[in-house]
Amino acid sequence: MSMMNQGRPSSPTGEVPVHLAPTFTGNRALMLEEPLIFESGSPQVTGVDLEPVPAHRSRLSGLERKGAIGLPGLSEGETVRHFTRLSRQNYGIDLGLFPLGSCTMKHNPRLNEKMARLPGFGDVHPLQPQDTVQGALELIHRLAGWLMKLTNMPAVAMTPKAGAHGELCGMLAIRAAHEARGDARKVVLVPESAHGTNPATAAFCGYAVEDIPADARGRVDTDALLARLGPDVAAVMITNPNTCGLFDPDLKRISDAVHAAGAYVYCDGANFNAIVGRVRPGDLGVDAMHINLHKTFSTPHGGGGPGSGPVVFSQALAPFAPLPFVVEEPAAPGIRGSNGVRYHLIEEETASAEDHGQSFGRLAAFHGQMGMFVRALSYIMSHGADGLRQVAEDAVLNANYILRSLEDVMTAPFAKSGPCMHEALFDDGFLKDTGLTTLDVAKALIDEGFHPMTMYFPLVVHGAMLIEPTETESRQRLDQFIGAMRTLATAARSGETARFATAPHFAPRSRLDETRAARQPILTWQPPIDDRLAAE
Amino acid sequence: MRYLPLTPDDRQAMLAKIGVSSIDDLFVDVPAEARLSGPIEGLAFHQPEMLVERELTRMAKRNMAAGEHPFFIGAGAYRHHVPASVDHLIQRGEFLTSYTPYQPEIAQGTLQYLFEFQTQVAQLTGMDVANASMYDGSTALTEAVFMARRITRRGTTLISAGVHPHYVKATQTLCRFTGDKLVTGVPTLGRAPATADFDEIIGRMDGDTSAVVVQNPDSFGHVADLTELAAAVHAKGALLIVVVTEVVSLGALKSPGEMGADIVVGEGQSLGVGLQFGGPHLGLFACNAKHVRQMPGRLCGETVDADGRRGFVLTLSTREQHIRREKATSNICTNSGLMSLAFTIHMTLLGEKGLRHLAELNHARACEVADRVAAIPGVKLLTERFFNEFAVELPVPARQAVRDMAEMGVLGGVGAARLWPGAGLDNVLLIAVTETVSPSDIDALVRALTEVVSQ
Incomplete structure (x- = not known):
């Protein structure tokens, strides 16, 4: 070691000089700036080598694209670098705690990624002959079986492409069921604590939406809801556990009353992670519920999708489920690897009147998010019935640990009414008279190296902060987060506001001007004016 | 359990901190009759990674993989x-395990590629703006039909027989309930290619026609010049929606924008995404600038930060469900983020x-x-x-x-x-x-x- 030193100090001595002047590049060591591909690339550059084009007689006759498109290319090396540099400006679960309430940002196991990329799953076309995709259909059938057993529901639609698409699927089945008996109900009741997709979905399929208030304990006001039921109400959309992180003990009573009034119960399953393996929605009178595979079953959120939102149905709604779907039937003898079973994808032509004639139809082009199905089944098989139950328990334990570790320095509006489920809700009461907001706390949390919690949602409390740690966080990680939150809460209350007002200080960007973005929208890159003149 | 980090000692200490004696005490709000006392019967228990891999590999091998x-x-x-670097890059944890960029200061990576994606899609389709993706081409078409109704305040959409029948069916499913009227054609042998119905469509247009939907190339592969159709549609005050299911075609064919499209929807799966037995795929959605406030889905826009540096944010969100609830332009929330990244990387490699x-x-x-x-x-x-x-x-x-x-x-x-x-x-x-x-x-x-x- 000593011969390598050659008089150079190997550890910092004295004061480290702080150099705040801008660097030539705008970079700060590992914090790297990156231009847009439109600024660094060129339409003349390509990062792929393709075979030469053989001689041929064009069949495009006159429809050839002639003008410049303007798409820039980069060499492979520069492409890898561009996107790697961009990736470093992002926060992900792989970096640390991501307590975004109601989003269930849990660890994404890499086995699932590997399985989804097996050629037999990833490189299969949805319109191949069914005998050439028996394994893919088997996988869908297996996952469907798990979802039905975990929820105690007799049917499941696998095609919805995300949670909101699942809501649409459920609500369309409800509409189809009412129409089948000539009942033109027009109103859907939605608690005010509901996620925005609930009212948007009900409106999207043609319903009038009415809000139901929350009670003082953070649950839907059961009396108000029951009082509103009537011959015009088609369905109630309810989230349980709800967006305040609380389980609604009245759900079964509500379901019974809703059914007695001739309506259906749609349950938003976004928060299924709190109860998976411990409570089955089918035991609570639910008629339809979507399951976000990208939440409870760990398929990666991918910066905003893809999701996957299968919907489980009660017996009453099962006949109206969408096409296509997979059924298991006896195989003809001699089919290789069949074990006597053949999987059949029921599409429009084979959905006979007696078989599935009441289906409300098709929701999307093909059979659903196969890539997500593989990942979800891999996750489910890895956990098993015992592990999934442990998932719910640890998710709820972690959230309550956070709730009880912070309630003395923050304000938890419903903490008195008992334990929470998988997420802990705080409001901005503890910031009263400090001049600070929920947003300030969230931005200061960024400087501490965490992704902020969900802010300003649900709408039923003021300045909401919804914290969902998930079960994949260790106690050490939770303690570090709790320490950071306690420090921030204490600082806020002791008038130490400077660290909040301009936070974040250590992120790739300081606070961004969202008002400007909306007033003068710039949604695509525009060439500099000089270039545009030159092109004309 | 390899994914669960809490030890029995951790759990005991945490229960003590919470002030309860057992985990059951945290589930007291669940009615007694709905509480399960143990793992659900009839389901397998947890398995080692190797055995899960073995079983899933067995299922995968029963399929005829396209590449083989x-x-x-x-x-x-x-x-x-799909070039190897695409799949490598989309698996970077900062992309794969992030979410919708609600906190733009720590999501510039996602936001910048979305801005690049929107620009690439606009250039490819020949339109002014594109959104940050939809689920797939078929659901994008449904949204386009609704958007045209909001813009024109008319109720009937005419769909060419050349449009992918699954796209038509997915759209019909919703229109059956919303009251939007769809007039669709079925191709016949005598009339293939289905673009033969353009004259018929022009003849059918009236004052209630909100939009005309055509696909190019159509479902029989036929490519058509849409310029005259566009002019006829516009003369009736309606909008032309063009569907593109094979986005690579836009590297050879005159773009829908050049031919007069008002809204272009498409399937972007050809670039970067792969077959995946039908999903996840990538819905593309582009339109003219004057209609941007009626668009569904997320939009990323350029702005500056407090220090004057360029940055990107989600914008025009007053169209969206998390702000507008039942008055939103669409109920879409999670879309196809990672697929749009794959598309953008592949498109960048190609140039x-x-x-x-x-x-x-x-x-x-x-x-x-x-x-x-x-x-x-x-x-x-x-x-x-x-x-x-x-x-x-x-x-x-x-x-x-x-x-x-x-x-x-x-x-x-x-x-x-x-x-x-x-x-x-x-x-x-x-x-x-x-x-x-x-x-x-x-x-x-x-x-x-x-x-x-x-x-």
């Missing part, structure tokens, strides 16, 4: 070569030069296959002008021919009757040809098809 066979299936999903080359290569290969297939006795080419997909009429039922070819190890196309059952298209076969098709694949197809049509 001569492969000619298209009809809305196309097999292209304009690579995309044009790729498109030309697809077209040249398709021309060769069309010539070879049309030379088989009894086989008739139905599509004269095409990009990389075309229809042929066989002397035998096409669906059985496809199954027979699969037995010979060739995935030789899609029988049109699978898409349009009962339309009299039993003998029509759709054949797609991309750059992945090799000379020996073509020989194998010709051999297999020759054999099945002579039976």
Whole structure:
């Protein structure tokens, strides 16, 4: 070691000089700036080598694209670098705690990624002959079986492409069921604590939406809801556990009353992670519920999708489920690897009147998010019935640990009414008279190296902060987060506001001007004016 | 349990901190009759990674993977070569395990690629703006039909028979309940290519026509000049919605924007995403600037931060469900973020030069296959002008021919009757040809098809 030193100090001595002047590049060591591909690339550059084009007689006759498109290319090396540099400006679960309430940002196991990329799953076309995709259909059938057993529901639609698409699927089945008996109900009741997709979905399929208030304990006001039921109400959309992180003990009573009034119960399953393996929605009178595979079953959120939102149905709604779907039937003898079973994808032509004639139809082009199905089944098989139950328990334990570790320095509006489920809700009461907001706390949390919690949602409390740690966080990680939150809460209350007002200080960007973005929208890159003149 | 970090000691200490004696005390709000006392019966317990891998690999092996066979299936999903770096980059944890960029200061990576994606899609389609993606092409079409209704305040949409029937069905499903009227056509053998119905559509337009929907290339592979149709549609105060299911075609064909489209929706799966048995795919959505406030879905926009540096944010969110609730333009929330990243990376690798080359290569290969297939006795080419997909009429039922070819190890196309059952298209076969098709694949197809049509 000593011969390598050659008089150079190997550890910092004295004061480290702080150099705040801008660097030539705008970079700060590992914090790297990156231009847009439109600024660094060129339409003349390509990062792929393709075979030469053989001689041929064009069949495009006159429809050839002639003008410049303007798409820039980069060499492979520069492409890898561009996107790697961009990736470093992002926060992900792989970096640390991501307590975004109601989003269930849990660890994404890499086995699932590997399985989804097996050629037999990833490189299969949805319109191949069914005998050439028996394994893919088997996988869908297996996952469907798990979802039905975990929820105690007799049917499941696998095609919805995300949670909101699942809501649409459920609500369309409800509409189809009412129409089948000539009942033109027009109103859907939605608690005010509901996620925005609930009212948007009900409106999207043609319903009038009415809000139901929350009670003082953070649950839907059961009396108000029951009082509103009537011959015009088609369905109630309810989230349980709800967006305040609380389980609604009245759900079964509500379901019974809703059914007695001739309506259906749609349950938003976004928060299924709190109860998976411990409570089955089918035991609570639910008629339809979507399951976000990208939440409870760990398929990666991918910066905003893809999701996957299968919907489980009660017996009453099962006949109206969408096409296509997979059924298991006896195989003809001699089919290789069949074990006597053949999987059949029921599409429009084979959905006979007696078989599935009441289906409300098709929701999307093909059979659903196969890539997500593989990942979800891999996750489910890895956990098993015992592990999934442990998932719910640890998710709820972690959230309550956070709730009880912070309630003395923050304000938890419903903490008195008992334990929470998988997420802990705080409001901005503890910031009263400090001049600070929920947003300030969230931005200061960024400087501490965490992704902020969900802010300003649900709408039923003021300045909401919804914290969902998930079960994949260790106690050490939770303690570090709790320490950071306690420090921030204490600082806020002791008038130490400077660290909040301009936070974040250590992120790739300081606070961004969202008002400007909306007033003068710039949604695509525009060439500099000089270039545009030159092109004309 | 390899994914669960809490130890029994941790759990005990945490329960003590919470002030309860057992985990059951945290589930007290669940009614007693709904509480399960142990793991759900009839379900397997947890398994080691190796055994899960073994079982899933067994299932995967029961499928004929496209890359291991001569492969000619298209009809809305196309097999292209995806450069290795695409899949590597989308698996970077900062992309893979992030979420919708609600906190832009620590999501500039996602936001910048979305801005790049929106620009690329706008350039490809020849439109002013594009959103940050939809679930897939079919759901994007449904949204476009609703958007046209909001803009024109009219209730009827006319859909050409050449539009992918699954797209039409997905849209019909919703319109059945919303009261939007759809007038659809079914292609027939005498009228293939289905663009033959353009004159009929023009004739049907009236004061209630909100939009006309056409696909280019259409479901039979036929490419059409939409300029006259666009003019006729605009003369009636309606909007032209153009569907593109094969986005590589935009490297060779005049863009929908150049031909007068008002809204372009499409499937972006061809670039970067792969087949995946139908999902996840990537919905594209582009339109003219004047209609941007009626668009569904997320939009990323440029702005500056407090220090004056360029940055990106989600914007115009007053259109969206999390702000507007039941008055939102759409209920979409999670979309196809990671697929748009794959698309953008692949598009960046190609660049304009690579995309044009790729498109030309697809077209040249398709021309060769069309010539070879049309030379088989009894086989008739139905599509004269095409990009990389075309229809042929066989002397035998096409669906059985496809199954027979699969037995010979060739995935030789899609029988049109699978898409349009009962339309009299039993003998029509759709054949797609991309750059992945090799000379020996073509020989194998010709051999297999020759054999099945002579039976």
